[in-house]
Amino acid sequence: xxxxxxxxxxxxxxxxxxxxxxxxxxxxxxxxxxxxxxxxxxxxxxxxxxxxxxxxxxxxxxxxxxxxxxxxxxxxxxxxxxxxxxxxxxxxxxxxxxxxxxxxxxxxxxxxxxxxxxxxxxxxxxxxxxxxxxxxxxxxxxxxxxxxxxxxxxxxxxxxxxxxxxxxxxxxxxxxxxxxxxxxxxxxxxxxxxxxxxxxxxxxxxxxxxxxxxxxxxxxxxxxxxxxxxxxxx
Amino acid sequence: xxxxxxxxxxxxxxxxxxxxxxxxxxxxxxxxxxxxxxxxxxxxxxxxxxxxxxxxxxxxxxxxxxxxxxxxxxxxxxxxxxxxxxxxxxxxxxxxxxxxxxxxxxxxxxxxxxxxxxxxxxxxxxxxxxxxxxxxxxxxxxxxxxxxxxxxxxxxxxxxxxxxxxxxxxxxxxxxxxxxxxxxxxxxxxxxxxxxxxxxxxxxxxxxxxxxxxxxxxxxxxxxxxxxxxxxxxxxxxxxxxxxxxxxxxxxxxxxxxxxxxxxxxxxxxxxxxxxxxxxxxxxxxxx
Numbered sequence: 001x002x003x004x005x006x007x008x009x010x011x012x013x014x015x016x017x018x019x020x021x022x023x024x025x026x027x028x029x030x031x032x033x034x035x036x037x038x039x040x041x042x043x044x045x046x047x048x049x050x051x052x053x054x055x056x057x058x059x060x061x062x063x064x065x066x067x068x069x070x071x072x073x074x075x076x077x078x079x080x081x082x083x084x085x086x087x088x089x090x091x092x093x094x095x096x097x098x099x100x101x102x103x104x105x106x107x108x109x110x111x112x113x114x115x116x117x118x119x120x121x122x123x124x125x126x127x128x129x130x131x132x133x134x135x136x137x138x139x140x141x142x143x144x145x146x147x148x149x150x151x152x153x154x155x156x157x158x159x160x161x162x163x164x165x166x167x168x169x170x171x172x173x174x175x176x177x178x179x180x181x182x183x184x185x186x187x188x189x190x191x192x193x194x195x196x197x198x199x200x201x202x203x204x205x206x207x208x209x210x211x212x213x214x215x216x217x218x219x220x221x222x223x224x225x226x227x228x229x230x231x232x233x234x
Numbered sequence: 235x236x237x238x239x240x241x242x243x244x245x246x247x248x249x250x251x252x253x254x255x256x257x258x259x260x261x262x263x264x265x266x267x268x269x270x271x272x273x274x275x276x277x278x279x280x281x282x283x284x285x286x287x288x289x290x291x292x293x294x295x296x297x298x299x300x301x302x303x304x305x306x307x308x309x310x311x312x313x314x315x316x317x318x319x320x321x322x323x324x325x326x327x328x329x330x331x332x333x334x335x336x337x338x339x340x341x342x343x344x345x346x347x348x349x350x351x352x353x354x355x356x357x358x359x360x361x362x363x364x365x366x367x368x369x370x371x372x373x374x375x376x377x378x379x380x381x382x383x384x385x386x387x388x389x390x391x392x393x394x395x396x397x398x399x400x401x402x403x404x405x406x407x408x409x410x411x412x413x414x415x416x417x418x419x420x421x422x423x424x425x426x427x428x429x430x431x432x433x434x435x436x437x438x439x440x441x442x443x444x445x446x447x448x449x450x451x452x453x454x455x456x457x458x459x460x461x462x463x464x465x466x467x468x469x470x471x472x473x474x475x476x477x478x479x480x481x482x483x484x485x486x487x488x489x490x491x492x493x494x495x496x497x498x499x500x501x502x503x504x505x506x507x508x509x510x511x512x513x514x515x516x517x518x519x520x521x522x
Binding site: 048049050069070071072073074075079080082086088089090091095098099100102103104106147151 | 397400401403404407408412413414415416418
């Protein structure tokens with residue numbers, strides 16, 4: 001459903017991605033692993049349309065979306081759970097979810113989506129009128145995922161969803177990734193916690209210094225010397 | 235008693251400054267532009283009100299039918315320009331300072347640098363006043379306060395209660411992520427800048443009603459208006475009104491207790507203290 005080909009992305013004059021190619025199939029969890037600064041978030045932000053690639057193509061369901069700005073990408077069926085959560089801190093939990101469903105397609109399914117998110121994260125229902133900024137780290141991550149799901153994506157981009165969370169909450173987050181996949185949403189997962197990411201993924205890519213240095217099934221990557229050396233630290 | 239009169243009159247005057255600060259604060263907080271051209275629009279609207287009222291004989295308040303949509307358009311166009319050239323926060327300050335200087339010059343060329351005053355037969359408000367006990371309030375000041383309160387309350391309601399308002403808040407808090415969820419910042423930004431322009435038209439109308447016009451008025455406004463924006467909290471609309479009332483009342487009181495020339499000293503000392511101890515404004519919003 002997503003094909004990224006030969007992507008070059010720059011920050012000003014500094015190149016962050018060199019010819020990155022990644023594909024995600026329908027209903028699949030694909031992870032991008034790699035160390036800090038390898039270009040993982042850059043790739044996600046380029047797909048979302050937050051960053052504009054200088055070269056290469058991004059195709060979503062046979063439609064070229066390379067030049068599509070961020071605010072159109074979400075109508076095309078892509079949503080993001082950004083690194084560091086980036087909620088709207090001085091707005092309530094409910095308003096954050098509400099804004100997740102801002103685009104017209106998602107708006108039409110608002111009640112249905114809200115029910116789904118509340119089933120996945122019952123705590124968000126209890127805290128609906130609390131300000132997002134006053135939630136605990138784990139609750140904030142759930143809200144960030146919930147907000148992403150409110151957009152009714154066919155492809156969910158998740159950038160470091162386990163960062164800074166207690167182990168119990170990390171387990172919960174990864175359970176949700178599997179649930180979401182089972183409901184037919186494709187997930188592109190960027191994680192430093194490579195072990196857990198590979199456990200829930202069917203395929204994976206290893207990114208190092210802005211280049212895809214390896215790709216294959218999650219099992220292949222988990223066993224490979226490169227991944228074990230560079231990310232798993234075994 | 236004179237102290238009470240000074241404080242209340244000062245507060246009412248301050249509300250006019252709050253009305254000027256409203257548009258500036260919204261654009262700064264939500265669009266990240268420091269739009270000094272806002273003062274140019276207020277000045278221009280003031281002179282247009284003067285011109286339209288004297289040439290047609292209409293009440294100056296009626297001219298708002300023309301000036302508000304016109305300034306909406308001007309505000310929106312300036313914002314489109316900022317968007318088109320991807321102007322940063324600091325550069326918007328420099329560019330709009332240039333626009334302000336140009337406007338002041340153009341206004342001087344058209345209407346001369348002399349004082350302009352609406353003839354009293356067109357401006358019945360200038361002579362009227364309202365007495366409350368032993369206190370007395372000139373009608374123009376009351377009108378200004380009334381418009382300021384109505385517009386601030388309207389802005390607060392739109393921001394807090396409507397979907398577009400919440401989208402704007404989201405945009406002010408994290409523009410990239412708001413955009414990733416489908417919030418088209420260009421459209422919202424242009425609408426907000428237009429609304430700020432329309433509020434400038436209302437503020438501009440109140441000057442010829444209350445007194446005389448000269449082209450260099452904006453340079454008298456800037457300091458106080460910025461003080462109010464900062465004390466109120468950038469982008470905080472109700473805070474802007476409170477700050478306007480506070481600054482106005484303080485200036486009024488200081489002027490009668492000491493001398494009028496001491497009031498800027500006290501007001502700006504207040505700003506410095508606020509920046510040190512309450513950098514998000516005196517009336518912080520929840521969360522943040």
